[in-house]
Each structure stands twice: as structure tokens, then as C-alpha cells.
Amino acid sequence: MSDISIPSEVRGLASELAKPMPMRRGSVSERYVKCNKPGCPCGERSDARHGPYYSLSRVVRGRTQSRWLGTEQAAVVRQQVEAGQRFRKKIDAYWEACEQWADAQLAGTGEVSTEETKKGALKKPSKRRSSPKSGSW
DSSP states (O other), rough: OOGGGHHHHHHHHHHTTTTTOOOSSSSEEEEEOOOOOOOOOOGTOOGGOOOEEEEEEEEETTTTEEEEOOOOHHHHHHHHHHHHHHHHHHHHHHHHHHHHHHHHHHHHSSSOGGGGGSSSOOOOOOOOOOOOOSOOO
């Protein structure tokens, strides 16, 4: 297939996806905690909690993994997570553009119309016209 037949939207999205950048999946959480030590004000006042503490969480093979982050790391990781979310949206847009391109190719073949692809719209196969062969000679 030549490059001329690739739709410009598909070509543009593909070039955007090909640009390497640091990104990651997951989410960054910010927590304020109380220590439960006797006499510490955090046990009585919510504005006296310790923190913020940051963590990165993501699901790997069905299990949640978390990692503590420093304040500076949390800022960088937030940017990486946002880059990953933008990448995922571009992937979805790329899939959609490629499927539209594929549909256009199908429409160009003239073999199956859009109406015929709906569930139950295709004709049933024809019935057997000859009688089945008997088991005896």
C-alpha cells in the first residue's frame, strides 16, 4: 500500500504517536495523615495533620502497586501521568480514524453495504437442494 492512500488524519495522528516522551499510567495521590502519638495536635485538629505525602498508584496484572514520592517527584510524575492520558486519547483517536479508513475501503469494494452489516440483515444461506445420501448401498 502506498503512502498516497493514507488519509491525512491517520498520517497526522501516527506522526504524533511516534514522538517519544516520558509518560506513565496511574494516578498521583496527596495525603495528610494523623500519627496517633499522645499529645500530638494532629489527633484533635484536622488542620494539624502531617503531610502532604504523595504516592503513585497503578494496577499491574490485577493488583494495585503504590510507590511513595517526594514533593519534587510528585510534580514530575503528575506531568508524566498527564502525558500518558493525552497519549491514550491520541491512541483512541488513531483507532477511530483507522476504523473510518477501513470502513471507507469496505464501501469502495461494493460487496457489502452498511445496511447489510447490521445484525440479522444478511440473507440466510440457501437450503440444500439435493436429498441426503442414504447410508446403504
